[in-house]
Amino acid sequence: MRDRLLGVRAIRWAVGRPVLAVGLVAVVARAATAAVLNLMASMAFAPDAVQYLAIAEAASSGWLDSLWQGYGASLYGSTRFFSAQIAVLFEFVGPYRAIGQSVAVLYGVVTAVAVTSVALRVVRPAFALGAGLLVAILPSQVLWSSVVLRESAIWALLAVAAVLLERASGRVDRIRLALVGVGAACVYIHLLHLREQTAFLMLWAAVAALVLGVGRIGSRLFVVALVLVVAPLAVDRTVGELGFLAQSMDRLGTVRTYMAMGAESAIAEPEPVDREPVYSVVDDGFSSDSVAATSVPPTTVSFGDSDGGVEAVDEGAAGSRTPSAGDVLDRELNETERGQKFVIDLEGRAVAVHNELSASLEAFPRGLVAVTLRPFPWEDSSTWKRTLAGLESSFWFSLYCLAALGCWARRRDFAPIAYPSILIGVLLASAAVTQGNLGTAFRHRGQLLWALAILSAAGLQWWVDRARQGRTCERG
Numbered sequence: 001m002r003d004r005l006l007g008v009r010a011i012r013w014a015v016g017r018p019v020l021a022v023g024l025v026a027v028v029a030r031a032a033t034a035a036v037l038n039l040m041a042s043m044a045f046a047p048d049a050v051q052y053l054a055i056a057e058a059a060s061s062g063w064l065d066s067l068w069q070g071y072g073a074s075l076y077g078s079t080r081f082f083s084a085q086i087a088v089l090f091e092f093v094g095p096y097r098a099i100g101q102s103v104a105v106l107y108g109v110v111t112a113v114a115v116t117s118v119a120l121r122v123v124r125p126a127f128a129l130g131a132g133l134l135v136a137i138l139p140s141q142v143l144w145s146s147v148v149l150r151e152s153a154i155w156a157l158l159a160v161a162a163v164l165l166e167r168a169s170g171r172v173d174r175i176r177l178a179l180v181g182v183g184a185a186c187v188y189i190h191l192l193h194l195r196e197q198t199a200f201l202m203l204w205a206a207v208a209a210l211v212l213g214v215g216r217i218g219s220r221l222f223v224v225a226l227v228l229v230v231a232p233l234a235v236d237r238t239v240g241e242l243g244f245l246a247q248s249m250d251r252l253g254t255v256r257t258y259m260a261m262g263a264e265s266a267i268a269e270p271e272p273v274d275r276e277p278v279y280s281v282v283d284d285g286f287s288s289d290s291v292a293a294t295s296v297p298p299t300t301v302s303f304g305d306s307d308g309g310v311e312a313v314d315e316g317a318a319g320s321r322t323p324s325a326g327d328v329l330d331r332e333l334n335e336t337e338r339g340q341k342f343v344i345d346l347e348g349r350a351v352a353v354h355n356e357l358s359a360s361l362e363a364f365p366r367g368l369v370a371v372t373l374r375p376f377p378w379e380d381s382s383t384w385k386r387t388l389a390g391l392e393s394s395f396w397f398s399l400y401c402l403a404a405l406g407c408w409a410r411r412r413d414f415a416p417i418a419y420p421s422i423l424i425g426v427l428l429a430s431a432a433v434t435q436g437n438l439g440t441a442f443r444h445r446g447q448l449l450w451a452l453a454i455l456s457a458a459g460l461q462w463w464v465d466r467a468r469q470g471r472t473c474e475r476g
Helices: 002-016 018-040 049-061 064-078 080-093 097-120 125-137 139-144 151-167 174-192 196-211 217-234 239-249 252-260 315-320 357-372 384-409 415-432 438-444 446-475
Strands: 278-280 300-303 310-313 341-344 350-352
Touching: 002 018, 002 125, 018 097, 018 125, 018 139, 049 064, 049 080, 049 097, 064 080, 080 097, 080 151, 097 125, 097 139, 097 151, 097 446, 125 139, 125 446, 139 151, 139 384, 139 438, 139 446, 151 174, 151 196, 151 415, 151 446, 174 196, 174 217, 196 217, 196 239, 196 415, 217 239, 239 252, 252 341, 252 357, 357 415, 357 438, 384 415, 384 438, 384 446, 415 446, 438 446
Parallel strands: none
Antiparallel strands: 300 310, 341 350
């Protein structure tokens, strides 16, 4: 009986202080996971973490420009918001894996806390607590924010933008509206140094949310214009990121191809092309059929750790990792005499690229299923990671259903949930035509969870309330 009373008191305390409760749970879950992974000294869960540790150590030691023949500096620049923080900490504390993990843990906790804060403005405290706990303890969220990956920083920025935009969804004064616009612009700029395509999508989702807010339409349009013009120009981008959009639309097939290269779980197998003399599409110069593979040279990086030092081989540099979508947009395409565009994979083979609109439309259904639901539990479970991912994937379907129900339930008061709803839609559409393998698709799915948690809480609250009303009517 005493244990039951303590449990009831704990639940009441958590419901009364949902933000604090979720923060504590998120910290404990991630710190414990990070400590176990660190003691295991294994990169099996996230081989890419080696690269972030390597470039952070190189930056703190002053030899970044010579790392991997320039690829290290390029990766550092494209992930500066995350990598630079680790590099600074390395300078003061030393190159320890736990330092990098602590940065990822921090952003994972921020994401969970931000979700709870937004949910409190949308649903009752008990359901807001549930939304925050979902983000705090879902296995994939805990894992990706307990290893040295940029994912949790991306989630945190997207969720922080939701906190800001929700505060401007109702009738607010011009000063608050302007401050929210500045905050959204700052989030966009930081995201540019994490994942360009997510920054572009966040920018336009934020703009749509601002426009859909209640009241002061003139002031809202003025703030929107400033965000679309000033923020991109301040970082040498085009107005509204239209340049990035045009470049991306012309190279969706290139992204899919690179993402499928060397992947055991490729969504569509790369199509080989006969190695003929080729013309470079970018430079219009002739080259022989001995075109070199656009790869990152293998390297061995040593960085300190709590066990006295860890010697790690960079698997991405060795060829098991394909370039990110942001990198792919700048890669050179080749073309056969018959007009077939192709790229050279990390093993020197020619692989066809289809950038036509029809090819992207054909890839959309398969890509959408992959990024939302796969791997299914009954699929090939040749590796333990795919088995675990398949078990979690079965849970995501219920989240999509509840989130859709939440959008429908809040259709007459859509402004507070406009940003997460729109962002889910554009992120899914973008991922469906760019993802090339299940591993990356599953990891990028994590960008959706914070938004799905908020909308699912709204859907669940509506369903519970309707069920209670039904029981009340029956009794009456």
